[in-house]
Amino acid sequence: xxxxxxxxxxxxxxxxxxxxxxxxxxxxxxxxxxxxxxxxxxxxxxxxxxxxxxxxxxxxxxxxxxxxxxxxxxxxxxxxxxxxxxxxxxxxxxxxxxxxxxxxxxxxxxxxxxxxxxxxxxxxxxxxxxxxxxxxxxxxxxxxxxxxxxxxxxxxxxxxxxxxxxxxxxxxxxxxxxxxxxxxxxxxxxxxxxxxxxxxxxxxxxxxxxxxxxxxxxxxxxxxxxxxxxxxxxxxxxxxxxxxxxxxxxxxxxxxxxxxxxxxxxxxxxxxxxxxxxxxxxxxxxxxxxxxxxxxxxxxxxxxxxxxxxxxxxxxxxxxxxxxxxxxxxxxxxxxxxxxxxxxxxxxxxxxxxxxxxxxxxxxxxxxxxxxxxxxxxxxxxxxxxxxxxxxxxxxxxxxxxxxxxxxxxxxxxxxxxxx
Numbered sequence: 001x002x003x004x005x006x007x008x009x010x011x012x013x014x015x016x017x018x019x020x021x022x023x024x025x026x027x028x029x030x031x032x033x034x035x036x037x038x039x040x041x042x043x044x045x046x047x048x049x050x051x052x053x054x055x056x057x058x059x060x061x062x063x064x065x066x067x068x069x070x071x072x073x074x075x076x077x078x079x080x081x082x083x084x085x086x087x088x089x090x091x092x093x094x095x096x097x098x099x100x101x102x103x104x105x106x107x108x109x110x111x112x113x114x115x116x117x118x119x120x121x122x123x124x125x126x127x128x129x130x131x132x133x134x135x136x137x138x139x140x141x142x143x144x145x146x147x148x149x150x151x152x153x154x155x156x157x158x159x160x161x162x163x164x165x166x167x168x169x170x171x172x173x174x175x176x177x178x179x180x181x182x183x184x185x186x187x188x189x190x191x192x193x194x195x196x197x198x199x200x201x202x203x204x205x206x207x208x209x210x211x212x213x214x215x216x217x218x219x220x221x222x223x224x225x226x227x228x229x230x231x232x233x234x235x236x237x238x239x240x241x242x243x244x245x246x247x248x249x250x251x252x253x254x255x256x257x258x259x260x261x262x263x264x265x266x267x268x269x270x271x272x273x274x275x276x277x278x279x280x281x282x283x284x285x286x287x288x289x290x291x292x293x294x295x296x297x298x299x300x301x302x303x304x305x306x307x308x309x310x311x312x313x314x315x316x317x318x319x320x321x322x323x324x325x326x327x328x329x330x331x332x333x334x335x336x337x338x339x340x341x342x343x344x345x346x347x348x349x350x351x352x353x354x355x356x357x358x359x360x361x362x363x364x365x366x367x368x369x370x371x372x373x374x375x376x377x378x379x380x381x382x383x384x385x386x387x388x389x390x391x392x393x394x395x396x397x398x399x400x401x402x403x404x405x406x407x408x409x410x411x412x413x414x415x416x417x418x419x420x
Contacts, residue, residue: 011132011191012137012141014187014190015125015128015186015187015190016144016145017186018186018187018190019148019149019152020152021152021179021180021182021183021186022121022152022179022183023148023149023152023156024153024155024156024159025156025176025180025183026153026156027152027155027156027157027160028156028157028159028160028175028176028179029111029156030156030157031156031157031160031164032160032164032172033107033111035160035164036103036107036164036172037104037107040102040103040104054111055360057112057115058115058119058356058360061116061119061120062119062122062123062352062353062356062357062360063350063357065077065120065122065123065349065353066123066349066350066351066352066353066354067349067350067353068120069123069124069348069349070127070346070347070348070349074124074128074131074132074348074349075124075128075132075190075191077124078120078124078125078128078187079187081117081120081121081124082184082188083184084117085113085114085180085184086180086181086184089114089176089177089180090177092106092109092110093106093110093173093176093177096109096173097170097173103169106173110176119353119356122352122356123349123352123353123356124349126348126351126352126355127348127352128190129141129142130340130348130351130352131348135341138337138340139280139333139334139337140275140278142336142337142340143271143274143275143333144271144275146332146333147267147268147272147275150267150268150271150325151264151268154264154265154268157260163175213347219398219401219402220342222398222401223338223342223398224339224354224358225362226285226288226335226398227335227355227358228359228361229288229291229362229391229394229395230288230291230328230331230332230335231332231359231362231363232359232362232363232365232387232391233291233292233295233324233328233391234328235362235363235366235367236295236366236384237263237295237298237324239366240299240302240377240380240381241256241259241260242256243377243380244302244377245259246377247377248302248306248377255314258318259317259318259321260321262318262319262321262322262325263324263325264325265322265325266322266323266324266326267325267326267328267329269322270325270326270330271329271333274330281333281334283334283335283337283338285395285398287327287330287331287334287335288331288335288395289392289395290330291324291327291330291331292388292391294320294323294324294327294328295328295388296385297323297324298321298323299381299385299388301316301317301320302317302381303381305317339351339355362391365387369383
């Protein structure tokens with residue numbers, strides 16, 4: 001532990017500080033880079049290019065990252081990748097400031113570096129939590145992590161909104177490097193819990209085939225797909241906002257910001273309350289169904305409010321967004337805690353990469369559906385309603401295999417066992 005004043009910072013707390021710094025950076029850069037690229041290029045193509053590039057790198061690298069984590073250890077890869085990230089980002093800022101005249105190229109290069117790093121960070125972080133944070137502390141940690149995640153991204157977005165009109169583009173890079181330094185410093189204070197080490201680097205265990213584990217435990221595949229539903233819902237939530245506000249609120253970006261803010265506040269308040277009261281939720285499939293229903297309710301509210309008083313329209317939408325934010329966060333925290341207990345220590349990295357792959361597959365399905373079948377805000381909403389029906393149907397096979405409560409499953413010696 002590292003002492004700051006009279007308070008001792010444990011490794012999980014340092015990991016939370018690192019999460020705060022990284023998500024603050026992501027929220028800040030999402031707005032900052034979007035605005036700068038739009039101002040400099042006169043369109044959204046450059047910004048869209050960076051977003052598509054991020055998706056491509058995540059899909060291409062996450063399985064490779066999972067293999068490296070299982071072979072060399074989560075913490076080793078995490079520290080190595082963050083060191084490379086800081087050096088590469090600092091060099092980009094240096095050359096972008098003094099030698100590259102067009103800031104667009106510097107931003108794209110900076111975004112590529114972050115995109116390459118992200119799969120290694122996500123997989124290593126998931127594996128570290130699975131291995132070094134004890135089972136009894138894992139749910140509490142995931143709740144605090146969800147709280148920090150939402151609060152930091154929201155703070156980053158607000159910070160960018162306040163600063164972009166009054167500071168130079170170079171200061172944006174300086175702030176980014178400062179946050180990366182804080183991120184790296186925090187991760188370098190994260191240590192391994194030797195009591196929970198569990199032979200992290202045994203290569204004979206590493207060589208065990210992941211697909212053999214999945215073949216013997218087919219229910220794990222269903223778990224990974226159902227766990228990805230919450231992220232698909234969040235993706236649809238983000239996709240529906242811009243066209244809806246454009247159609248019904250004259251495209252006022254402040255409305256999008258408010259809805260996003262209340263979504264985050266719903267998650268923040270709920271996780272804070274649960275952690276403060278030490279409320280524990282055991283995973284059950286009702287949580288996923290509640291997430292789906294809360295998003296369907298949000299879709300219904302978006303159009304139902306057109307028939308009520310104009311004074312009440314926005315407050316009702318914001319309340320629906322907050323409820324959805326709270327319920328989807330409850331489900332993601334419960335599923336993360338459950339998935340972190342699946343498989344042996346030598347499979348954690350590849351399990352994490354499979355989780356991210358499942359999320360990418362569902363998101364690709366949604367994006368392709370929108371591009372092929374959506375022609376208006378009404379058709380998009382109807383499409384999303386049917387997608388929600390498909391997502392709800394995905395729960396049925398897992399329900400038949402495990403029942404309503406996931407408490408019937410437990411892990412022992414890398415095998416998924418059912419309680420008789």
